[in-house]
Amino acid sequence: MTTQERRDAKTGYLALSPWMVGFVVFYAFPIIATIYFSFNEWTLAEPPTWVGLDNYVRMFTRDPLFVSSLRATTLFVIISLPTKLVLGLMLALLLNLKIPGMNAFRTIFFIPAVISGVAVSLMWIWFLNPDTGVVNTLLSYFGIRGPLWFWDLHWALPSVAIMSIWKVGGAAIIYLAGLQNIPAHLYEAAEIDGASKWSRFWRITLPLLTPTLFFQLIIELIDAFKIFTEAYVITHGGPLKSTYFFLYYFYEEAFRNANMGYASALALFLLVVILSATVFVVRTSKGWVYYEN
Amino acid sequence: MRIDPARLSASEQLRRSTRQRRARKLLGHAIIYAVMIALACVFMLPIFWMASTSLKLPRELMAWPPEWIPSNPQWGNYAEAFGKYPLARYMLNSAILVIANIVGALLSVPVIAYGFARFDFPFKNVLFILMLSMMMVPGHIKLIPLYVLYLRLGLIDTYWPLILPSYFGSPFFIFLMTQFMRTIPRELDDAARIDGAGPWGILYRIIIPLCRPALTVVVVFTFLWTWNDFLEPIIFLRDYDSFPISVGLAFFQGRYSIEWHLFMGATLVSIIPILVVYFFAQRHLIGGLAAIGIKG
Numbered sequence: 001m002t003t004q005e006r007r008d009a010k011t012g013y014l015a016l017s018p019w020m021v022g023f024v025v026f027y028a029f030p031i032i033a034t035i036y037f038s039f040n041e042w043t044l045a046e047p048p049t050w051v052g053l054d055n056y057v058r059m060f061t062r063d064p065l066f067v068s069s070l071r072a073t074t075l076f077v078i079i080s081l082p083t084k085l086v087l088g089l090m091l092a093l094l095l096n097l098k099i100p101g102m103n104a105f106r107t108i109f110f111i112p113a114v115i116s117g118v119a120v121s122l123m124w125i126w127f128l129n130p131d132t133g134v135v136n137t138l139l140s141y142f143g144i145r146g147p148l149w150f151w152d153l154h155w156a157l158p159s160v161a162i163m164s165i166w167k168v169g170g171a172a173i174i175y176l177a178g179l180q181n182i183p184a185h186l187y188e189a190a191e192i193d194g195a196s197k198w199s200r201f202w203r204i205t206l207p208l209l210t211p212t213l214f215f216q217l218i219i220e221l222i223d224a225f226k227i228f229t230e231a232y233v234i235t236h237g238g239p240l241k242s243t244y245f246f247l248y249y250f251y252e253e254a255f256r257n258a259n260m261g262y263a264s265a266l267a268l269f270l271l272v273v274i275l276s277a278t279v280f281v282v283r284t285s286k287g288w289v290y291y292e293n
Numbered sequence: 294m295r296i297d298p299a300r301l302s303a304s305e306q307l308r309r310s311t312r313q314r315r316a317r318k319l320l321g322h323a324i325i326y327a328v329m330i331a332l333a334c335v336f337m338l339p340i341f342w343m344a345s346t347s348l349k350l351p352r353e354l355m356a357w358p359p360e361w362i363p364s365n366p367q368w369g370n371y372a373e374a375f376g377k378y379p380l381a382r383y384m385l386n387s388a389i390l391v392i393a394n395i396v397g398a399l400l401s402v403p404v405i406a407y408g409f410a411r412f413d414f415p416f417k418n419v420l421f422i423l424m425l426s427m428m429m430v431p432g433h434i435k436l437i438p439l440y441v442l443y444l445r446l447g448l449i450d451t452y453w454p455l456i457l458p459s460y461f462g463s464p465f466f467i468f469l470m471t472q473f474m475r476t477i478p479r480e481l482d483d484a485a486r487i488d489g490a491g492p493w494g495i496l497y498r499i500i501i502p503l504c505r506p507a508l509t510v511v512v513v514f515t516f517l518w519t520w521n522d523f524l525e526p527i528i529f530l531r532d533y534d535s536f537p538i539s540v541g542l543a544f545f546q547g548r549y550s551i552e553w554h555l556f557m558g559a560t561l562v563s564i565i566p567i568l569v570v571y572f573f574a575q576r577h578l579i580g581g582l583a584a585i586g587i588k589g
Contacts, residue, residue, distance in 0.1 A: 022461025
């Protein structure tokens with residue numbers, strides 16, 4: 001190493017030192033500690049006692065709440081994720097039309113995505129109020145008696161999904177950036193060759209948008225599994241645990257019941273689910289994501 | 294009067310066909326505008342309903358059929374909401390957290406990114422990949438050990454747990470900033486070095502001033518995420534007076550039978566800072582999202 005290289009390395013490590021401290025304290029330590037706690041029984045009152053795989057055995061064999069929270073979360077992901085991906089793309093295609101004033105629409109559709117989950121939840125409690133809410137009022141004009149929404153066993157989860165789909169503008173904005181990165185000369189060439197709008201979409205737009213779609217799929221997937229605020233603020237997991245989402249169960253176990261050991265096992269399980277879903281998407285991506293060059 | 298098309302001059306024919314095309318284009322625009330406006334109305338309905346409710350009298354809340362726009366708007370509702378709920382206090386708490394986090398991010402992120410972007414040293418790539426992979430780790434996995442740590446250190450019910458992480462750099466921002474710094478030509482560093490500037494002088498006098506777009510993204514996102522954060526404050530804070538606005542609103546909703554006309558006003562007020570920042574910074578916000586969307 002020359003003196004210059006050594007000096008560079010010193011400055012480089014010095015610059016990185018805050019991150020290295022942060023990595024140990026805020027990432028490495030908590031992740032390793034969670035793994036360790038998951039093999040213990042621990043209520044904070046006494047020191048943790050090692051119980052081996054007990055927490056996991058309990059989770060997989062005799063915990064109805066684990067089953068219902070997993071079911072609620074999976075259902076939510078299955079309903080909201082594809083809908084959001086498709087509607088987001090459709091909205092982005094509309095917003096991409098070269099028409100004066102489109103910026104104003106972009107601003108409007110993106111608003112739901114920047115508001116806090118709590119504000120959105122409060123707004124929707126009132127919006128979907130079965131007696132005086134807007135939706136049921138509008139339905140009543142057509143002689144339809146609207147459901148009880150958040151207070152109905154079968155409608156609570158779809159209601160939460162609808163709320164999440166309302167934030168589709170966030171996805172649309174990212175698609176839009178992808179759309180605007182598609183070189184115009186491809187469309188010009190296709191037009192000269194007489195390709196219809198429809199085939200231009202399937203042959204140019206969609207393939208070139210697959211990297212964005214892929215990114216969006218992963219982000220939304222991770223996000224959907226972490227649904228929490230709506231259950232906390234609106235439904236408290238009800239009615240009859242129909243919206244008892246996994247992260248909400250984790251929160252109650254850890255910070256209401258102080259079952260730190262069992263909650264750690266739950267947290268790890270959710271991490272494994274999210275990571276395997278991500279890995280699965282990445283694995284299949286080679287088949288459908290198109291990269292230029 | 295009939296015109297024989299064959300007798301039209303070429304220029305006249307051209308004019309007609311452009312006029313036709315223009316008419317068709319206008320019609321197309323009109324249809325698109327109609328669709329967009331209809332969609333925008335549907336999307337804005339929950340927010341509109343919140344605003345409308347916030348101006349009603351209590352007895353109008355349950356009125357049937359409901360009034361879409363209150364005929365007698367009660368602007369006094371807002372003063373009443375501020376009197377009834379400690380909204381000003383909660384917003385101030387949120388503002389304190391936002392400022393503290395922004396300061397932390399601005400102090401740490403450029404320095405760390407500078408290390409990644411400008412210097413070569415052993416294990417740099419390993420460290421970079423390690424940092425990127427931390428972007429994929431969902432935050433919930435860290436909550437229990439951190440809670441226990443803060444409990445032991447006596448930091449529960451203080452703002453430290455909600456502020457400290459920013460001072461050590463968040464992977465997403467470090468990544469964004471590193472990518473941005475790599476686009477700044479190294480010749481500028483060299484020129485400054487010849488003029489006698491040291492590595493830190495180069496960072497603070499040459500590079501950081503050029504990083505303003507990326508720094509804006511950091512500031513805007515830190516603002517939005519801190520203002521909207523909910524899970525961490527409910528875990529690390531206990532004292533009602535210390536709640537940020539998100540937790541404060543949820544707390545009142547869960548514990549008291551609410552007067553919805555006041556409460557909708559409070560919720561609307563709580564999102565105004567977000568909307569203001571969003572309107573002024575949307576270009577940067579969308580640019581930042583696009584950057585991760587494409588490069589990530």
